[in-house]
Amino acid sequence: MKLLTASTAITLAGTGFALAGTMDDIKARGHIQCGVTQGVPGFSNPNDAGDWTGFDVDICRAVAAAVLSDADAVRYTPLSNTERFTALQSGEVDILSRTTTRTLNRDTALGLNFAPVVFYDGQGFMVRESSGITSAMELDGTTVCVSAGSTSELNVADYFTANNMTYEPVRFEKADEVLAAYDAGRCDVYTSDLSGLAARRLVMQNPAEHVMLKETISKEPLAPAVRHGDDAWFDIVTWTVYALIAAEELGVTAANIDQMKAEGSPDVQRLLGSSETGTGEWVGLDNDWATRAIAAGGNYGELWARHLGPDTPLKLARGLNELYTNGGIQYAMPIK
Secondary structure, three states: OOOOOHHHHHHHHHOOOOOOOHHHHHHHHOOEEEEEOOOEOOOEEEOOOOOEEOHHHHHHHHHHHHHHOOOOOEEEEEOOOOOHHHHHHHOOOOEEOOOOEOOHHHHOOOOEEEOOOOEEEOEEEEEEHHHOOOOHHHOOOEEEEEEOOOHHHHHHHHHHHHOOOOEEEEEEOOHHHHHHHHHOOOOOEEEEEHHHHHHHHOOOOOHHHEEEOOOOOOOEEEOOEEEOOOHHHHHHHHHHHHHHHHHHHHOOOOOOHHHHHHHOOHHHHHHOOOOOOOOHHHHOOOOOHHHHHHHHHOOHHHHHHHHOOOOOOOOOOOHHHOEHHHOOOEOOOOOO
């Protein structure tokens, strides 16, 4: 499919344009086209064999398992911040699963529909420990490396303006370019989502020499996105994400799913398609759609633990991303 220009895509989005029939296209080609980052460890990053792995990758795998009965039926398209929305609008990708913040502008003017938030994040700052800087309020007059076309670019401008400070932005389109510039000393500060900073610090020349400041300057609810205008596809992606969260709430794991399907509570059996009230027809799939999605990589908590948790290089705390029953705000809508 021919790629539209950014201006054309945005114009069409604003007039209600959408490429409906996404499921028909997916079934015809036999795989989902998933837009991912150009490489963020823990979220979407190629391993030594060239295979894409990460938390966001596993979201796409779960959707593929639900709709095609094959978690491997996914092709990955690495996209920069400035490329990602055009790629989705033009039909180059079916789903964007790449640490993308849900905002009013993106949800409306850019013609996107966001699935449930999979990571509640916030923007922060990283500096060299040798700088002696311990607070973002000490950043007046610094140079700041930031990704062009990201919410980080707007947030940092707002933060410095609100606090009557000046700075010099050093912008790059690609995340690798931002990282390389900061690591090479071309700027004093690196700003991005806190999870992204933690991930990219792992691949710096001397990770221990860099520290993140205490301030969080924004809300960054990261969520998969699809195009406006195809409610059937939007429903599938939305409820696949909810199925992963509901599975953690209900204690369903990749290891015990067969037993839970046979012996679980009514809510569990409804989720897994083994009750008399199946949910498949409501999303245009068979009743085992959620079972396949969960079995592909585990529930939401299992995905977190495998890619982001304390036993991974990122060692991220769940924080707000804990289930609501554990002090967080992560919550599945009722699957019934």
